Amino acid sequence: MNKLAIGVDLGGTNLRIAAVDDQGKLVEKVTLGTQVSLGRDHVIGEMCDAIQSMSDKYKSSAALLGIGIGVPGIIDMQTGLVRESPNLPDWVDYPARAAVEQRLKTVVILENDANVAALGEKWLGAAKDFPDMAMLTLGTGVGGGIVLGGKIWRGANGMAGEMGHSTVEPDGHLCGCGNHGCLEQYASATAMVRLAREAIAKGGAPALSRAIQSDPEFSAKSIYNLAIQGDEDARRIFRYVGRCLGIVLSTMVNSLNLPIYVIGGGASSAWEAFSPSIFEELRLRSFVYAATAPDDPLAKHEGASAHVKPGPGPKTIITRALLGSDAGLYGAARLPMLTDK
Numbered sequence: 438m439n440k441l442a443i444g445v446d447l448g449g450t451n452l453r454i455a456a457v458d459d460q461g462k463l464v465e466k467v468t469l470g471t472q473v474s475l476g477r478d479h480v481i482g483e484m485c486d487a488i489q490s491m492s493d494k495y496k497s498s499a500a501l502l503g504i505g506i507g508v509p510g511i512i513d514m515q516t517g518l519v520r521e522s523p524n525l526p527d528w529v530d531y532p533a534r535a536a537v538e539q540r541l542k543t544v545v546i547l548e549n550d551a552n553v554a555a556l557g558e559k560w561l562g563a564a565k566d567f568p569d570m571a572m573l574t575l576g577t578g579v580g581g582g583i584v585l586g587g588k589i590w591r592g593a594n595g596m597a598g599e600m601g602h603s604t605v606e607p608d609g610h611l612c613g614c615g616n617h618g619c620l621e622q623y624a625s626a627t628a629m630v631r632l633a634r635e636a637i638a639k640g641g642a643p644a645l646s647r648a649i650q651s652d653p654e655f656s657a658k659s660i661y662n663l664a665i666q667g668d669e670d671a672r673r674i675f676r677y678v679g680r681c682l683g684i685v686l687s688t689m690v691n692s693l694n695l696p697i698y699v700i701g702g703g704a705s706s707a708w709e710a711f712s713p714s715i716f717e718e719l720r721l722r723s724f725v726y727a728a729t730a731p732d733d734p735l736a737k738h739e740g741a742s743a744h745v746k747p748g749p750g751p752k753t754i755i756t757r758a759l760l761g762s763d764a765g766l767y768g769a770a771r772l773p774m775l776t777d778k
Contacts, residue, residue, distance in 0.1 A: 440502055440539065441458045442707065442774055443504045444457055444503040445504065445664045445769055446553075446665055448550070449524025449577075452483065452487070454468075454491060454766075455763075456491055466763075467562060475487075475526050481533070484506075484752040487760070499712045503544050503545075503546065504659055505545075505553065505687060506547050506769060507550040507554070507769045507772065508525070508547055509524045510550075511596060514595045515534060515589060517535055519533045519537075520539035535732055546773055552589045553565070553583055553589075553765050553767070553768030554580070554701055554764040557764035558570070562759040562767075563697070563758060569586065569695045569696060570697045570698070572584075573600055573686075573698070573702075577625060579619075579625050600689065602619045602620070603618070603619065604618050606618030606725065608774065609623070611623040620681055620684075626704040629704065629707075630657060632674045647673060659708075664692065664707070664710045679714025679718070680714045682700070683715040686719060694753075695753075698753075701758030708757045729752050730752065730753060
């Protein structure tokens, strides 16, 4: 009998559920709206109904290994408590795992959404050929995950990988976490729009100004479209985004010395616009990267850290994610498969 697991990507806007077999084949996927305004009991009820319907459909043809759920926020892995979730405001200290298990009468694994995205990319995506990796997810905020030996590394309190709250501008923009100048305030999709508004407020950026006045859904994608058309103000924003990402990645590379670092999330679609600045910063700030950079044209740079030349041996790869928005679904489904082993 085939084996499959159900993965859930619970976001503040969308609820996505997928059945995935143990070979990584996507069997079925459904997307629902997350009606957060109706309260957590409603969200849990809608999610459990959809999971039950999907599991009933395949119970005669496949063995269900379990259910994995990616949740935006801080998860207590021992108790299954959602301690805090910025996109689910009434889920503070909420025993979400118990609530789901009570309804579905089966074992459920909760995990941070950026962690499951990293696990998905490790299993089937950009990092599938590497035992260890780290990932940054650029969305409404900036999340992060670390996978070591094929398993999520959570740290002492389940909070490892919060690279989005690394400081890149010590006296910078106030972050929701209470710090000033976090990466999240300069490299998320939300931050890109704020940077565009700030550029407009300074009296310049005519193309950005026209775009924001004519497009009620002005977004990071709107800025990217202008950048690829050659607008210098839009390009300047992405150079700055890349610089901030490069600063944090430099610290990660120097500290962790992993073989691969993956950039994912919706805003990673602007990779071509911000990635050159990432590599410039890496070569200036990370002596580890300078010594292990792949042979590519961008690596030949006069300002490389400590003038170190790349040597033989494993290279440090910085690359874009491959699974897109499905990374979290695959990673969530992978959780019970690892437990099963």
